[in-house]
Amino acid sequence: QWSTVQQTQRGLPVQQISLVKTIGFTPNTLNNRFILQNDISRSRIPFPQCISSEQSQVLLNPSTLQKLLHQKLQEEERKLKQERVRNDGLKNNDIMDFDAIQLRADALNGALVARAATKVSAEIMSQLGCETNSTLTERIDRFLRRVRLPPSLCAFNTNPDCSGFTRFRTITGVCNNLERPYEGSSQTAYTRLLPAAYDDGISKPRSRSVLGGPLPACRQISVTMSSKPVFDTSFNNLFVGYGQFLVHDISLATPVTDSGRTPVSSCSCSSQDHDMCTIMEISSNDPFMAGQKCMTMPATAQAFTDQQCTLGVKDQMNGNSHYIDLSVTYGSTKKTAVGLRAGRDGFLKTAKKSWSKFEIPPGQREGKSCTDSTETQKCFAGGDSRLMENVLLSGIQAQWLRIHNLFAKKMAEIHPEWKNNDDVLYDETKKISSALHQRYTYDFWLPILIGKQATQQYTGDSGLFSRYDPNVRGVVINEAVTAALRLHTLVRDLYTRCTPQAKLIDQVWLHDILAKSKLAYDGANNGVDSLLCGALYDYGFAGDANFGQDIHHRLFETTTKTGEVKRHDIVAINICRAREHGIPGYNAFRELCGLRRASRFEDFADTMGPANAAKLQSIYDHPEDVDLFIGMNHENHVPGGLVGPVSACIIGTQFRNLKYGDRLFYKHEGQFTPEQLTAINKYTYNCFICHSTDIEKVALNPFKPPNDQTNPLGLCSECPAFDFNSWR
């Protein structure tokens, strides 16, 4: 049944519209024929006049809508299949092994229905002859969101029973917010700080300057960014690696072609459906890629804006649980989570190698998330498909596995009555490890990124405990993960490996550890532990508009049989991804964050140096055109931070929401007793590293390079064990 929506979750009050009646939905009685015969060649009518016509009443007639939706569903399903067949011949160097996208993304469910609903929305606008542009997106959305899909097509149709899930986190994140149980759960939409901006007001990427000309192409912008990064000695590469681990915890923009392929290989230059595959052009005088036909990336799967399943403009799906809950380690879907467990004593599966006293992540059964897997050297399995994106990331995962199993063992020792209770041991241990992850994130990681002052402003509270606010939405913000948290400017080219005693082994290139498992299994050189050791000493690249070569121009480099070299570019991807996600430009976020909306490039002077403002002027026609990612990377840093004020504002808001909107946040009243929380606070990150690697000395603040005066090394042998006394 179609029905009207009274209230949206964005809090926009929506008027009822009388013409939408409720009717039964019976797919078999529908025919496929396109039933809208109206002339669309008319000249465009301004919005909202176009929707007040008689024709809009006809179009929004429930049975018309139903037929249209059914038709679009079939079309979309067919196109998805065609695209998969078309790309089947491509070399499959899978970086990502996607968990089968369940319920909400299945055919006739979730992602596909959301996609079809967007197509219906676009069709309605087109049939009404509405004039559309990116600035009208919000108003168009508000109009369309009055129309709700039949419940049979809405995966959120029934509320889950949360009564058994109040103490521990669920794997998906469902039942975290007891009033809005799906909020923040895996396979639901990102939220937005600002309304989307789509060229057609519905789903097409921003492509025009406000002055009328085309926006510069993504790769064209990227090649103007320098590849001569400088080091920032105030943080180390473990800070960078932890950051990547953390963003993979909160976000996976699930590709629409979720057949287990990389952003590189899941679309081809000949892809026909540009809604499904973005094709990035490369100019013939490109300094690194001349001769390469194009770069491609699959679109992000779609999701309904909220749990109402209405028509509306395009929104994207987060495949992972939004909360900071160690989902990289434990999984974001039930199936993955179960597969990662050993099935006894609360343990997680691991692999044991003769060359290390420590365990490493288990191999994937049929995994292809790395490019060099063999029978004895398998890609790693984990809760997030990007675990092998680089070996440092795999190392951080190994640490959490080791700590989990160590703690589960301790827990069984102090609670012999739980001996055979796999579930209790798993849940109790997981609750402590996720608490530690949150503590390290908020107390150590975030203050380095946005500075202590901004961290306090957005996430600070006094006293031992903090308080949950069920009205805060613990949902990942599209702008945060599509731009602000894409800290690729910090990513180095060279990675040091060292021995447990911190003796240099060698330095390896990012492309040697990117999607490759070889060095993780390099027993002679201590596997992942030697990279973790190196990360403590390596500086990161500074937060600016310089990007390391490997990630900028040589990402996922492959050579085909015919000798053709194919490369990708994270900067170009980030720009194009944000346009695909309808993220407005930098200027709009300046205003949101309390700065003046610039009308001339000189107005950027309050957030960046004149040279950077001039640089942006040389790329773009108008300040409104500047892409968020590019604008942010040109900002001066906030006090004590690595990012600029607009970045810090978006990131601060994100971490505030993921704290106060997370009912199970470790610091909130009721989660742990004061004694337990004190034990968690006392378990320092340096001792965590000591207990989860073979490294012998770690600095007091492990996210900063060791320094005799300001950040001295401590001996691991002196680290106290985690204090389990208050769990007895």
Ligand code: HEM
């Ligand atoms: C070590 C090297 C890294 C490589 C090779 C890498 C590569 C990538 C790639 C290929 C994507 C997918 C882009 C797309 O299709 O839109 C991505 C997404 C992303 N990256 Fe990185 N990245 C690295 C490190 C980092 C770090 C250090 C951070 C932040 C601290 C970061 C933050 C992100 C974020 C937030 C996303 C979006 C994730 C999502 O929502 O799905 N990355 N990265």
Ligand SMILES: [Ca+2]
């Ligand atoms: Ca998560």
